[in-house]
Amino acid sequence: MEGKASISKDEFLKIMEMRCIVKQVYDQCDFFFLTKGNPFTSLNDDGPIDGKGFRKVLRNLGDGLSEKEYADIWTMTGIAEPSDTDTVDTDSLYKALDDRLRA
Numbered sequence: 216m217e218g219k220a221s222i223s224k225d226e227f228l229k230i231m232e233m234r235c236i237v238k239q240v241y242d243q244c245d246f247f248f249l250t251k252g253n254p255f256t257s258l259n260d261d262g263p264i265d266g267k268g269f270r271k272v273l274r275n276l277g278d279g280l281s282e283k284e285y286a287d288i289w290t291m292t293g294i295a296e297p298s299d300t301d302t303v304d305t306d307s308l309y310k311a312l313d314d315r316l317r318a
């Protein structure tokens with residue numbers, strides 16, 4: 216409540232909505248990353264995926280990631296963002312994300 220003694224109903228509902236969203240994200244991360252293993256391996260069925268293809272998948276799959284969210288993955292993991300022609304090491308990316316989720 217940011218040090219306030221009381222808040223309005225609207226403020227309370229906004230805080231609770233955000234907490235529910237965060238919980239849903241954590242639950243989905245747990246399921247897709249911790250329980251199921253590396254979800255990126257399916258992208259390598261036809262051989263290693265390049266940076267252009269990987270970016271396209273992450274930017275367009277499901278709700279898709281914004282440019283900033285995509286860039287934040289690489290910043291958060293400490294892995295250099297691959298160029299269009301670089302091969303994406305999905306195992307290293309998964310390990311870095313897994314380490315962040317378990318921290």
